[in-house]
Amino acid sequence: MFRNYVTVALRNLVKHRLYSAINIVGLAVGLAACILILLFVRNELTFDRHIADAERVYQVIMRAQLPGRPADTVANTQLPMGDAMKGAFPEVELRAAMVQQNMTFRTGEKLFSETVFAADPEFLQIFDLPFLEGDRPTALEDRSGIILSEEVARKYFGDEPALGRVITVDGQHDLRVSGVFKKLPPNTHLQFDVLAPIGSPAVRNLEQTRANWGAISSTTYVKLKPGVDAADFNQRFLAWSKTAFPEIRSPNGIVKLSDIFTPSIRPLLSINTDPIATSMRQGTAMTEIYTFSAVAVLVLAIASINFMNLATARATQRAREVSVRKVVGASRAQLVTQFVSESVLLTLVGLVLAVALVELVLPAYSAFLGKELSFNFLSDPGLAAILLGLTVLVGIAGGTYPAFFLSGFKPAAVLKGASSGVGGGSGRLRMTLVVVQFAISIALMVATAIVYGQFLYAQNKDLGFDKENLVVLEGFSTRAMREKARSVAELIAKDPRVAAASATAITPGTFDENNTNVRMPGRGSSELLVVRNEPVDFDFFDTMGMKLVAGRMFDRNRGTDYVTRPEWMRPGGQRPAGTPEDFQMPAAVILNETAVKRLGFASNEAALGQTYLAGAGQGASYNFTIIGVVQDFHFRSVRDPIAPAQFYVDPVQFDAVAVRVKPGDVPGALAAIDNAWKQFFPDTPAQRVFLDDRIQQLYDQERQMATMFAAFAGLAIIIACLGLFGLASFTAERRTKEIGLRKVLGASVPDIVRLLVWQFSKPVLVANLIAWPIAWYGMGHWLQGFTYRIDMNPALFLGAGVVALAIAWLTVGLHAAKVAQAKPIKALRYE
Amino acid sequence: MSGFPMVTPTYDRETNHMLKLVNLTKVYRTEEVETTALNSVNIHVKDGEFVAIMGPSGCGKSSLLNIIGMLDNPSSGEYWFAGEDVAGYGERKLADIRKRNIGFIFQSFNLIDELTVFENVELALLYHDIPARERKERVKEALEKVRISHREGHLPQQLSGGQQQRVAIARAVVSRPKMLLADEPTGNLDSANGDEVMRMLTDLNGEGTTIVMVTHSMPHAQYARRIINLFDGQVVAENLRAA
């Protein structure tokens, strides 16, 4: 029996090639799109799952509610908090704090800059990295040890064993390799190549960081004992933080840190799908995963609708077979089974093609996403099961309606004579389905246009400075190096290929930020005023192309324009007794527009000449006089709101140089920058980036998602058109006789083309009416998530409708023209 | 109404009836019109009979055959098939009775284009839970009976009309039905092929199969034992011919 079904199905496939091709190609493309999305989604959802007891491991996150700014949650904590947790929670099995630092490694002639994870020994108990050399449990206990990934070990030592070899770090510390580990699979948030004990001599500023409860700069992981409920723990954690977090003194008086910072833990397994700024790796939000899953379902729905439409449109061709089968005794259930099996078979053929397509595009797709997606369905029974399940599901979804439709024929009517005797009873339903397809396509088109438009808008939005030809030189990792930053900038600025250069403590595009609180004279200390601290050198605004909107720039000839630190603030100095107000450093300050508003000035001009106190750390304060206001600029992506900021000249804090190179000879300018660096620091590699590249990176994921969305939406539209093409060809075929008659009666070719084209324009027009409000609502909601966003232009909606209509016309017009031109006699003869 | 006198059947009502139609009426309702295709028809067919139904176009012959073949339900009246009133039965039950008892032959052959001669005939056994080997034997046997075995691998389009109709007969008889229904089986055939088909039907009747046949051809009707004349949905005459 089943063989008979397959025989008939296959012969039908071959006989009706166009129909089969449309169906199979549509299904294959739909399935391929779905599989690609599935691989992406599966990869995102399986992050960090391979870590032992992953479900008991958590990361500590911190909600920071800085006064006057929207609350922000970061994946970092204060290092002292990580330490203080030790022993405070019996339900915590393990706890490890970790800080990241860039260090310079040298072995023999090899000199590289590496990002080092400096962690507590428990880190390697929570994360069971496989060790190739050394002993994992004790590897972090040796303070002069350093642990390398297999790749990095090979980079320094080739194929020789690395264990026990010496690496000179930052030119001053000789560390011995105490272990070599195999890196975690790529789908982990923990990507690192070098691990060091947190107490390593190479870790800088450890004592200050350990004492600073205001610096959110480390990462803390905890592993809870089995059976401990995370929500319960979070409650105790919060309660604990109220007493554990200290109060700090500031020019504004006492600040309770627990009023600003709220710690909690989040599951390791949720890190990837809960992207938080300052995570080590940008994850993919659940909304994106849902969105793409929905797109996959829609694409498949469109392909299934094609199948349904074409199968029922063609029903007349199968009517005789159905009737004969009934006459010889087939029950309706048997016929339904037959047609559903046929549809599943067709989907299977589509699957084979889809698998080939996926294999073909997977390398490019993986590279585009920057992920390692694997598609080993042969060795991955889960994946194979999903593929087959998907096929059966699509086959049944697409085949059930046609099966019931076809099996419902009354043989008495069909078998009567030569003509099939089946009317196009389901014509209306077919058109309804076409409406659904086009509504989906149009909505996706609108969504794509808006997603892409928003992305382009964000990427091209004026950031408040000129990001072209700007080079940032970093890597001033030690205090000694930082003290030379201004000299490096001055040397670089002398090169004729360089337009301007300035030392600075900030460069846009990074996540670091340093905030301080401010006390306005004559106002009570009840309100906490927090602004970003941005030490910059005299030429910074000119170098960046930032515009002053009031007042004046810093002037290197006025001694009062820059900060002069008292002797005791130098390393090793001892602070005399007194409150922060007793140690005031007068200096000039420039505010951004947001800070002017935040500090309560009526206008930019009103702020000029005003003075205030701001915390300067080490128990001192700045006594600032406002000399200018700089136009707001974006520190990061335009997604993030602009924070209030104060700029002042405090050379000890500079740790980067911003360089504006002249467009003529960029390589020459870069060489000049590298040369200048080498003159000062011959033993440390220079780290320089183009600022626009770095800013570009902030939009990488958005670009990726927008492109991916556009690609899949495009596929959906193509599949829908394919279906329309097939449907049009069948309709044209079926109406051959009618068209012949019309021609005999005097209709012209354009008359007939118009007739057919109109028939297929109606569903597209109706689809617009359905798609527009849905897209309007959905995309409006989506745009709400952006501080700076595009308007929803009605022309976009109209445009999508026109495009859909044009595509429909093109698809249908071809057939219409062909049929309309056929000789009427020919048309009449064949019926 | 018609001026033809009603003729009372002359045979014994109580013995071995294959089928018995009592006051059977069929009304087609479309949106605009109501057509009474069969009007209070009473017909009895005995086991092993060969009955021909004749009448002008549109008088209801096909409608009658469709009801007899359980492809359609009557609007009212009784339809006794092998002692069971099936008039009110649903599709599933009718399909089951039909499958076990009735074979069909159509004017337009109705072979499935995608299947070979062999497969077309085999189709009639596929829904009968018959093992493959036996199926094969029976199909071969049926094809031999209609002398088309040499074409068993061909597709319908590769056959002449007469050959196609012979395949259709093979398909109708391969499941060994008690009754064979033929709606103008010779309508699309030339006289030589038509005669050939009629001889085959007569042979089948000789082997005990009840046959009800609609035809427009008087000579072909002569092969039957009894001719029922329909006019405007009513039985107007029944002629019993000598065997």
Ligand SMILES: Nc1ncnc2c1ncn2[C@@H]1O[C@H](COP(=O)(O)OP(=O)(O)OP(=O)(O)O)[C@@H](O)[C@H]1O
């Ligand atoms: N499905 C239907 N719907 C409506 N009316 C129908 C239907 N089938 C048949 N009729 C009508 O019922 C009447 C009898 O039709 P039927 O097909 O039984 O005639 P027939 O005797 O077989 O004619 P022919 O010799 O031309 O085949 C006709 O008037 C026909 O128009």
Ligand SMILES: [Mg+2]
């Ligand atoms: Mg008829």
